[in-house]
Amino acid sequence: xxxxxxxxxxxxxxxxxxxxxxxxxxxxxxxxxxxxxxxxxxxxxxxxxxxxxxxxxxxxxxxxxxxxxxxxxxxxxxxxxxxxxxxxxxxxxxxxxxxxxxxxxxxxxxxxxxxxxxxxxxxxxxxxxxxxxxxxxxxxxxxxxxxxxxxxxxxxxxxxxxx
Numbered sequence: 001x002x003x004x005x006x007x008x009x010x011x012x013x014x015x016x017x018x019x020x021x022x023x024x025x026x027x028x029x030x031x032x033x034x035x036x037x038x039x040x041x042x043x044x045x046x047x048x049x050x051x052x053x054x055x056x057x058x059x060x061x062x063x064x065x066x067x068x069x070x071x072x073x074x075x076x077x078x079x080x081x082x083x084x085x086x087x088x089x090x091x092x093x094x095x096x097x098x099x100x101x102x103x104x105x106x107x108x109x110x111x112x113x114x115x116x117x118x119x120x121x122x123x124x125x126x127x128x129x130x131x132x133x134x135x136x137x138x139x140x141x142x143x144x145x146x147x148x149x150x151x152x153x154x155x156x157x158x159x160x161x162x163x
Contacts, residue, residue: 011089012037013054013072044080053084063097076106078115085119 010019017032026040038055044065053059053069058077061067065080075090076082078098086092088106096114105122 010037010039010056013056013087061098 006023007020008023010021011017012019012030012032012035014035014037015030015033017030019028019030019037021028021039027036027038029035030037039057040055041058041060042055043060043062044067045062046064047066047068049068051069052072053067054072056074058075059071059073060077061080061082063079066083067081068083070084071082071086071088073086073088076086076088076092077095078093078100079095080097081099081101083101085102086100086104086106088104090106091108091110092100092104092106093110094100094112094115094117096112098112099116101116101118103120103122104117107124109121109123111117
């Protein structure tokens with residue numbers, strides 16, 4: 001049996017109920033909505049069309065990966081393509097090869113130059129659970145080397161201070 005220190009707290013991406021599981025758990029049954037909840041990091045490297053894509057972990061969409069679905073995850077890294085609404089508990093990073101077509105709600109958003117983002121964006125504290133949309137400051141972050149391209153960064157803390 002696992003020790004108390006070997007546990008982690010999660011929230012169901014469907015019903016938002018808190019669940020405590022072992023750190024080794026790959027999936028579990030939510031006691032709130034009684035649906036299976038995936039809890040391990042995942043990389044999508046092919047085409048996936050589903051009614052829903054829910055995972056309470058970090059999901060990376062590789063360069064050749066495509067998700068056509070409603071996406072609810074802890075955090076998302078997009079190098080490929082996502083078509084559908086996205087709700088992330090933490091952050092979303094869209095790399096220069098990434099394409100997102102759909103509304104996006106997250107705590108933080110990072111979009112590299114050259115990325116495609118089409119849809120309504122809600123970023124900041126309280127996201128993605130609701131409340132009025134925040135005023136979002138956008139800043140161009142200079143790259144460490146002159147050979148790199150600048151990155152647009154939207155930070156939840158900066159958005160909270162702007163309200």
